[in-house]
Amino acid sequence: MDNKKAGKFIYLPFLLIFETMKFENTLAFAQSLDQADLLSDRRNDFLFPQQNGKPFIYLCGNSLGLQPKAAREVLELQLSNWENLAVEGWFEGSSPWMFYHKELKKLMAPIVGASPLEVCPMNTLTVNLHLLMVSFYKPAGSRFKIIMEAGAFPSDQYAIESQVRFHGFDPKDAIIEVSPRAGEYTLRTEDIIAEIEANGAEIALVLFGGVNYFTGQWFDMEAITKAGHAVGAIVGFDLAHAAGNVPLKLHDWNIDFACWCSYKYQNSGPGGISGIFVHDKHFGDTTLNRFAGWWGYQEQQRFKMEKGFVPEAGADGWQISCTQVMPMALYHASLLNFEKAGFIEPLRAKSKTLTSYLIYLVNEVNSSLGEEQFKVITPAEEKDRGAQVSIIAKQDGKEIFQQLVAHNVLGDWREPNVIRLSPVPMYNSFEDVFLCAELMLKISKELRR
Template identity: 75%
Template sequence: MEFQNSLNFAKELDAQDPLRSFRDEFLFPQQNGKPFIYLCGNSLGLQPKSARAVLNKQLDNWQDLAVEGWFEGETPWMYYHKELKKLMAPIVGARAEEVCPMNTLTVNLHLLMVSFYRPDEKKYKIIMEAGAFPSDQYALESQVRFHGFDPAEAIIEIAPRAGEYTLRTEDITRAIADNKDELAMVLFGGINYFSGQWFDMEAITRAGHAAGAIVGFDLAHAAGNVPLQLHDWQVDFACWCTYKYQNSGPGGIGAIFVHEKHFGDQDMSRFAGWWGYQESIRFKMEKGFIAEPGADGWQVSCTQVIPMALYHASLQIFEKAGFMEPLRRKSLTLTAYLRYVIREVNLAIGDEQYQVITPENDDAHGAQLSVIAKGDAKAIFNKLVENNVLGDWREPNVIRFGPAPLYNSFEDIYHTGELLLQLSKAAAI
């Protein structure tokens, strides 16, 4: 598509957008009586208008049914997670029995590593990307120490080459192959939170398995953002939060994926709880843990009904939109237009004031462009916020723009570019 840097062109793209009506299903933050251009869905998604009604329905169930709500009403709480599983599976390319909403992301990562990180004296090392989100770094450090190893020796971090901002797939797969004799696990983010790079998850999984290692992913920035095929790619496990692109609310419920090939492993370790016990005999209250088949067997504590209700509201919107394929089509056009507009700003200034470090290849990014801003980058970011454009700031000089296809428009992108140009010209005076 040949883009134009004009308001009329942006409005024309919006008029042709088959997903344009979904914007009206979300609530936008306001400032000085005007809505924000919200480009921070990669950090916290907007509130669906339906969230209040779905939440109130569960509050009414609590009021009207009290403890009987576990088994009575339209959505008995004992089985509520099953309704969500059916809607979650298409988002990550899984079978319903392979996914489960539960806990929060890092709690789930720890629970899954109990099962999948089983080091011995020979194979104990973990490969991850350098600059992974700190929570992943801390989780892996503590898991390694728990097993009696030194993180400095056991964790191998793969960094971009000198002068580059993103990783090359061949460097990742080579590091996996080079360390195969000592490698127990590969644990990557699906998309790196800082650079916005979407890693070649299929290639990483294939390389990890060829090295005899377990392969897992933190999909915090990937689930609900890019098309995933966790089952077909043979990924061993994954976990993610749902409050970014999946709009489940601040601190919303987390989720897990466990490939069905592991369901029959009776020797697999896990930290067990009553809620993961086999559902058909759970209320016999007997000793001796028997896992519920599938990902549900990794549940530990009671279903979180209220957080699941908020997540359910958003999942229903995903279903109505047709899940990931139409969202991905729009997302690619949105980010391509944003990249174009930023280039136009640089041309107008006569300098590369804004350098996009997120890969341009469609297979290597999601709905986020990470931009290095020259000069007083924080001042530029603050001025954007003052003028109702809300992205995300990362030290030392990166502004992350995350246009979400469910609620962002092409007009949003145009106005963001116009404001960047105005602020940059004013800063140069």
């Protein structure tokens, strides 16, 4: 490979980037990128599903991440602790369960740009969204509305609808949805900000996804937060498709709260434990409501079993039930892989190039077909997307998707005509991306005969 033409990886402490890149639509070029990739060995830390004796090209990490090889080991360790220590495992052994979440907090914090005190692993995503809204959705007088993106994941829609009904409001009156302009698929930041400003006196809460699940658009979270705060609103985010995918600075961006699942880009297993973030500026606010439980009570006094809830310092004070040891162990296994990779920045650098290469290859497929069979609706600008590329198949979409799966390429289908492909930098290769596009072209040609 001619490095001056194709570019090369440069590795600085915890930073992996490409120089100016000119892509080529060849297997040899894709393989040359893999040879230059200093994260390529991370692929060996994961288990790939098999079909007909061959591993899948797995491009569905936006829905469920692959199993880390270390998952079985850490889970067996905790099973062993349960077997040998039983109830004493809460305070005995190499990682006593009573304090196990603190090991994870140190590894979670760099992934979302927070301090360990501001994050906590607990519950599942929508449960945490409800718990945080108990604290941070505080309608009063004319300020009772929630503004969100149209087309948010249904769980968010349902949670928000039920919260406003709980407070006695009609969702039609209390929820403002921001939609893309006619003929567009993604939101413009200026339109989000304009809608916030236009309704500012009535907005109690701005609640967006970090990355939209359908289009893969990464919203300008910092700008949205500034706009929300400027009109006197609280600002929170559902980071299901953002945490472990894109670089976040929740503390520095002054975001009030956030929550995320850990089973997508953070590979903690189906239904894996969730995480929360609460900005430390709220820790001293005694006016915040919360649904309290024993595990959120101050740690040093917890076993006195006294009445009158006194929260533990930081995000831990939002806990309700005791540590979920087994799901936490699986999350721990994946977080250790992030630590080995240098956390988010190296992964992000590779991710931008992976998605750019995939988009380039999709356009090459269209050129070979002589028409736009596949339309990418994920933003073209790297800063506006994560690892996911959403593609409208203009004809035979479901058949193309099914044929991809039959040929060991596993992405994700969304009605009515969208194929979501997510090359995850932790375990996907440039060859994966090339072979996927090559197969898309082959299948499309065969369906036209």
